[in-house]
Amino acid sequence: xxxxxxxxxxxxxxxxxxxxxxxxxxxxxxxxxxxxxxxxxxxxxxxxxxxxxxxxxxxxxxxxxxxxxxxxxxxxxxxxxxxxxxxxxxxxxxxxxxxxxxxxxxxxxxxxxxxxxxxxxxxxxxxxxxxxxxxxxxxxxxxxxxxxxxxxxxxxxxxxxxxxxxxxxxxxxxxxxxxxxxxxxxxxxxxxxxxxxxxxxxxxxxxxxxxxxxxxxxxxxxxxxxxxxxxxxxxxxxxxxxxxxxxxxxxxxxxxxxxxxxxxxxxxxxxxxxxxxxxxxxxxxxxxxxxxxxxxxxxxxxxxxxxxxxxxxxxxxxxxxxxxxxxxxxxxxxxxxxxxxxxxxxxxxxxxxxxxxxxxxxxxxxxxxxxxxxxxxxxxxxxxxxxxxxxxxxxxxxxxxxxxxxxxxxxxxxxxxxxxxxxxxxxxxxxxxxxxxxxxxxxxxxxxxxxxxxxxxxxxxxxxxxxxxxxxxxxxxxx
Numbered sequence: 418x419x420x421x422x423x424x425x426x427x428x429x430x431x432x433x434x435x436x437x438x439x440x441x442x443x444x445x446x447x448x449x450x451x452x453x454x455x456x457x458x459x460x461x462x463x464x465x466x467x468x469x470x471x472x473x474x475x476x477x478x479x480x481x482x483x484x485x486x487x488x489x490x491x492x493x494x495x496x497x498x499x500x501x502x503x504x505x506x507x508x509x510x511x512x513x514x515x516x517x518x519x520x521x522x523x524x525x526x527x528x529x530x531x532x533x534x535x536x537x538x539x540x541x542x543x544x545x546x547x548x549x550x551x552x553x554x555x556x557x558x559x560x561x562x563x564x565x566x567x568x569x570x571x572x573x574x575x576x577x578x579x580x581x582x583x584x585x586x587x588x589x590x591x592x593x594x595x596x597x598x599x600x601x602x603x604x605x606x607x608x609x610x611x612x613x614x615x616x617x618x619x620x621x622x623x624x625x626x627x628x629x630x631x632x633x634x635x636x637x638x639x640x641x642x643x644x645x646x647x648x649x650x651x652x653x654x655x656x657x658x659x660x661x662x663x664x665x666x667x668x669x670x671x672x673x674x675x676x677x678x679x680x681x682x683x684x685x686x687x688x689x690x691x692x693x694x695x696x697x698x699x700x701x702x703x704x705x706x707x708x709x710x711x712x713x714x715x716x717x718x719x720x721x722x723x724x725x726x727x728x729x730x731x732x733x734x735x736x737x738x739x740x741x742x743x744x745x746x747x748x749x750x751x752x753x754x755x756x757x758x759x760x761x762x763x764x765x766x767x768x769x770x771x772x773x774x775x776x777x778x779x780x781x782x783x784x785x786x787x788x789x790x791x792x793x794x795x796x797x798x799x800x801x802x803x804x805x806x807x808x809x810x811x812x813x814x815x816x817x818x819x820x821x822x823x824x825x826x827x828x829x830x831x832x833x834x835x836x837x838x839x840x841x842x843x844x845x846x847x848x849x850x851x852x853x854x855x856x857x858x859x860x861x862x863x864x865x866x867x868x869x870x871x872x873x874x875x876x877x878x879x880x881x882x883x884x885x886x887x888x889x890x891x892x893x894x895x896x
């Protein structure tokens with residue numbers, strides 16, 4: 418035995434106790450012996466090592482090479498601008514891909530995300546072949562969609578996030594989503610995903626059951642999920658149905674957004690269920706009171722109503738007599754005298770009394786007469802209420818006078834209707850005072866009605882053919 422003292426380290430922090438060196442037992446040089454203990458690496462190789470240092474801009478990885486490998490922060494994760502401490506910790510064993518054996522400073526440059534990418538790509542190709550599903554958190558909102566971390570950056574288009582298009586994608590950040598792979602191109606580093614395809618597959622049975630239980634004619638409650646030019650989609654609690662623009666309202670609709678907004682709770686009627694195409698047709702107006710039915714219920718032929726001229730046409734004038742209700746005054750019903758053009762009698766915006774001479778609910782057409790209104794008749798009940806029952810006889814004929822508070826009554830009427838009071842309130846039929854019980858006489862909006870003088874010249878009879886040829890236009894269509 419040698420007289421050299423034994424070297425021991427009892428309290429070494431790494432727990433390493435070196436053995437006693439008593440002789441040179443190496444068969445090779447010292448450099449060769451050291452080199453034999455080091456790993457050999459090549460560019461593009463995946464290696465494994467232990468994290469020995471974490472800085473704000475890089476991580477050092479011991480892979481058994483002659484020096485620690487450096488992982489720049491940009492090569493740690495597929496996510497942008499990450500804190501290295503959020504990705505790795507001291508002592509972690511991770512994989513990395515060799516980017517460069519020696520940079521200009523002689524350092525070994527590694528990439529954790531590239532190693533992760535290579536490993537993930539093989540798994541994704543296999544899942545694509547098996548028509549499988551990938552899962553990962555949403556890490557970013559980009560133009561046109563979302564980025565999912567599935568080991569690499571998977572692109573999920575906005576149109577494929579849900580069964581219907583989603584406008585606000587920000588709430589999805591951080592959520593774990595499942596999706597099908599619909600496009601894969603390694604050369605272009607392109608992976609396109611579809612969550613909608615996964616939802617359709619997993620919810621197919623539920624949708625079929627939902628559609629089978631949905632019957633035309635029934636009423637359902639839902640929430641407006643999107644508004645488009647041709648209508649609005651409503652989430653019925655399982656599937657979306659479409660309300661076509663023609664089914665949104667009894668009135669004419671320029672754009673669906675003027676009737677409903679996203680998030681509105683609505684009650685709709687099911688019009689049709691197409692099982693083969695999985696489409697549901699809905700109606701909003703079917704759950705609302707039909708204004709034509711309401712008008713027809715509250716009025717009858719022969720009544721006097723007050724209206725506003727909305728449009729002139731060669732064969733007459735359209736007069737609005739209710740909310741969304743327009744009737745036609747044919748040119749032959751404008752005056753006791755012969756009229757060549759409607760503008761000789763009325764102008765757009767003018768308010769006047771007209772008599773209902775025909776009411777066709779089936780065809781949604783009302784025929785009105787200015788000429789017959791001047792001859793008197795029964796005033797519609799809504800006007801009697803405003804002028805007081807004392808001003809009318811039992812048959813509804815106006816028997817009051819201009820001093821019965823007509824001005825105040827008309828002001829109240831317009832206030833309730835939410836309209837501006839015209840410069841001069843219309844004179845009720847029969848004003849100025851007429852003999853009690855006499856027929857009601859119609860008056861224009863600003864002048865009292867004077868008795869119609871006997872024509873000095875014979876009135877030319879209106880040709881029957883001319884009246885027949887001028888169709889009674891559909892008020893709903895014309896409006």
